[in-house]
Amino acid sequence: MVSRKHGLAVVGIAAMLLAGTACSDTEGGAKPGPGGTQSSSTPGVSTPPGTSATPSDNPAAANVAVVPANGAKAVAPDKPVTVTTSVGTIKSVTLKDDDGDTVDGALNADKTQWTAGPGVKPGATYTLTGSAEGTDGANVPISSSFTTLKATRNLKASVVPLNGETVGVALPIQIYWNNPVTDRAAVEKRLEVKTSVPVEGSWHWVNNKQVNYRPKAYWPAGTKVTVLIKTAGVNAGNGTWGAASREIKFAIGKSVVSKVDVAKHTMTVTINGKLARTIPITAGKDGFTTRSGVKVIMEKFATKRMDARTVGIQPGDPEYYDIHDVKWAQRVTSSGEFIHGAPWSSGSQGSANVSHGCVGMSLANGQWFFNQTLRGDPVVVTGTKRYMTAGNGWTDWNLPYEKYKQGSALS
Known part of the structure; x- marks a missing residue:
């Protein structure tokens, strides 16, 4: 209860429309005080228990309105949450859910309105507290609560790279959603990339579950x-609401750019703009041609078992192999192309292509290369007429940038 001598009027305004019908709080509305009548019956206006909505006789008193109304149910999480005073200023506002998580907000320039930022979750009860001050200097407490609607499906994100990871210069940020996104533009507006130096870039929707x-x-x-x-x-x-927010921080390592020329059987490795090593290699033979295009190192294994059954070659086939201890293996396609040490092909490295599609080199060169690279370093392959296809690894760099930007929902 607020003392009438301060002339406070606290008004909660229900601003939501559900199924085309104005939603107003009718539970616990103000009851007539002694010698008075209940306040405004204007549609969409409600008042907390015991609080008069009758305009104060004191024009200098703070006059606070809260949206959504106190006690409102099934509030859409993306609807604005505001606290406004027509007299004086808002001093402080805190908005917390029932888990104690706080939603940040901001005051306007003259401190007459506070607006919550994004972050209100579905299926939660929120409590709003704070204070306002009228031009009469009287401090007025603010208190209200509301409950958000429950989502049919929650939206959560898995992210590449990992938080705290150091990655190569070609790594694309990848967000995988646990449920399909129908409104891509609404979701993309909530995504932001900040960099320590100016970097131009773009989001690109791979499908409705990956951007x-x-x-x-x-x-x-x-x-x-x-x-x-x-x-x-x-x-x-389609009934899917964001259930959580995330922040991922990562760093870019040194620049390691490798170029494989299948026709010349060589790989050049440039580190921070300087040629570091030229390596004799072997690549895919006829029928197993290594793909040309920009590949990105996806995984690194000091030792990797390679079984031809994983690429559809069965035991008994003359091309079948099962090598349990392939050294210094680095995956560059989802379909099974690696760069690795291959001592069994040493006689062909630098002169012929004899592999099943991988780029092979000596163990010494394989170990050296493995120690230079990070997940996300680019390997640019030329010299064949078999090309990379979208989705066979991290293939973002095979699209010209102007075409890549067209994959943004906001382009």
Whole structure:
């Protein structure tokens, strides 16, 4: 109860429309005070128990309105949450859910309105507290609560790279959603990439459960990157609502760019702009041609078992192999192309292509190369007429940047 001598009027305004019907709180509405009548019956206006909505006789008193109304149910998480005073200023506002998580907000320039930022979650009860001050100097407490609607499906994100990881200069940021996204634009508006140096880049939707980001050119070496996935409360469409937000921080390592020329049987490795080594290699033979295009190192294994059954070659086939201890193996396609040490083909390295599609080299060169690279380093392959296809690995760099940008929902 607020003392009438301060002339406070606290008004909660229900601003939601559900199924085309105005939603107003009718539970616990103000009852007539002694010698008075209940306040305004204007549609959409409600008042907390015991609080008069009758305009104060004191024009200098704070006059606070809260949206959504106190006690409102099934509030859409993406609807605005505001606290406004028509007299005086808002001093402080805190908005917390029933788990104690706080939703940040901001005051306007003259401190007459506070607006919550994104982050209101579905299926939660929120409590709003704070204070306002009228031009009469009287401090007025603010208190209200509401409950958000329950989502049919929740939206959560899995992310490449990992938080805290140091990666190569060609690594695309990849966000995988646990449920399909219908409203891609609404979700993409909640995604942000911050970099320690200026970097131009774009989001690109692979499908309705994956969105990637890559720069126009390779990431500058040493760049610090922060990915903000501010999707808590976003309406992703078809009854799917963002259940959480995430922040991922990672760093770009040194620049290691490798170029494989299948026709010349060589791989050149350039580190921070300087040629570091030229390596004799062997690549895919006829029928197993190594794909040309820009590949990105996806996984690294000091030792890897390679069984031809994983690529459809069965025991008994003359091309079948099962090698349990392939050294210094680095995956560059989902279909099974690796760069690795291959002592069994040493006689062909630098002169002939004899592999099943992988790029092979000596154990010494394989170990050296393995020690230079990071997940996300590019390997550019030329010299064949078999080309990379979208989705066979991290293939973002095989699209010209202008075409890649067309995959953004906001382009």
